[in-house]
Amino acid sequence: MLTDLDAVVIGAGPGGETAVSRLAAGGLRAALVERELIGGECAYWACIPSKTLLRSVEARAEAAGAAGLSAPNLDWPALRDHRNYMIRHLDDAAQVDGYRRQGVTVIKDSARVTGRNPWRIEAGGQQLTAEHLVIATGSRALRPPIDGLDGAEVWTNREATTLREIPRRAVMVGGSAVGVELGQFLAHMGTHVTLVQRGPRLLDREEPRLSELVADRLGKDGIDLRLGCQATAVRREGHDTVVELDDGGSVRTDVIVLGAGRGPHTTGLGLDTVGVQVNDRGALEIDEHCRVTDDGLWALGDVTGTALFTHVAQYQARVVADTILGTPRRADYTAIPRVVFAQPEIAAVGLTTAQAAEQGIDLVTSELDLTASLARPWTFETEPTGTLGLLADRDRRVLVGAWATAPLAGEWIHQAALAIRAQIPVGTLLDGIAQFPTYSEAYLKAAERLNL
């Protein structure tokens, strides 16, 4: 069967879903092709299950830290049931129905691009043709080259976020967002966690000071941190898995959890057969409108390797859909919030010191120990912690970066995001009036310390 459409979206993660909804609402005849589940990685194996699992361990720690309360009991089967509900029991029938009711053609199969001008796509035994083709095929967990890994119990984010039982021991490979979130979740659930991070610090794209504070926190959670270290080989010994490290040490474990980065899903799409190339990381390169080629090929989300976040995939989808619908937009990646949902939350936005130096910015920084300057941390918990860092451009007198680790930092980092994106003068921040007693008061105090 041949179906002629205005637009075909391949991949129904948060990026593809946002794009197809907007295109259909704009009156286009659109199709959505998804080989697994409508909702993508985020809805079933990443953001949603991880944040659902983390919230309960966070709430328990918060209760334990509030005066007059003790740690509530954590009922794992009940939390697991709620996680299963939140991931829709891995069933997307309602989503398929919802899109069909919006007039979107939904095909549950792998898509393959077979022709160009117009774009021709094969999926589910159907031939689709369209003026616009949007690639939103996301990413998959990378498997580091470790000898013997295939013979061990290895979890990617998929097995880790759909886990049924809490393992007794885990070796976490990678110490960035996945390693910190899942490592801390398991540690709070009683797993003995060893975290192996290749570089010298955790969250290695963030400010080194933030890495230091996070390492301190994870150490207090009982996580055995092996920094500057890599797993070289894995072998079975009876019921144990033994992970050999390149510092000469070894760790016995039940499971190895991978948080060692992600690679774009482009193989098997057939793009090479129509003359479209990927870059050396396998990602699709895009221009400021998220165009791959100027004959109607677009890409968005993880497959572009821009910044692997749901909010970025959805932003790019809005840029693509609005541009296709006749209101061209340019993507501006300034001030994308980056939150690690640890306990307490870790948040950053804008540039780091190293990035500011690369751009030749005359940088002024300040750091505020929230417990020394604010009332809120003390009303919030009995043994408070919290730090905010600000980075400002001396010449332009605006913020260019911020980072924090403190309760709810993932919420109040958005004030810095707005200040950076809108280039609000530091003078305006200094004239600000934040509610007392809140964590938001930290911005005034930290801005006062900027020696501009």
Ligand SMILES: Cc1cc2nc3c(=O)[nH]c(=O)nc-3n(C[C@H](O)[C@H](O)[C@H](O)COP(=O)(O)OP(=O)(O)OC[C@H]3O[C@@H](n4cnc5c(N)ncnc54)[C@H](O)[C@@H]3O)c2cc1C
């Ligand atoms: C453990 C974990 C936690 C995370 N937590 C957060 C978080 O809290 N906040 C956040 O912002 N980000 C988070 N992320 C990142 C976030 O999951 C991704 O950035 C987001 O899912 C990217 O969306 P996407 O639409 O580009 O792709 P995806 O969600 O990966 O969806 C792509 C879809 O395309 C489909 N597909 C691929 N190839 C084909 C094909 N040939 N034919 C048909 N369909 C195809 C796939 O089946 C998939 O459903 C997390 C990631 C991980 C691993």
Ligand SMILES: NC(=O)c1ccc[n+]([C@@H]2O[C@H](COP(=O)([O-])OP(=O)(O)OC[C@H]3O[C@@H](n4cnc5c(N)ncnc54)[C@H](O)[C@@H]3O)[C@@H](O)[C@H]2O)c1
């Ligand atoms: N809260 C969130 O928004 C959230 C949560 C989880 C993941 N994510 C996104 O998912 C993406 C993937 O996250 P990630 O943490 O898997 O990848 P990452 O690319 O961010 O970090 C991988 C880390 O693993 C280390 N590493 C790589 N190979 C290693 C090896 N062989 N041994 C030891 N360490 C090794 C790297 O040095 C790096 O620090 C990120 O880009 C992130 O944006 C977002």
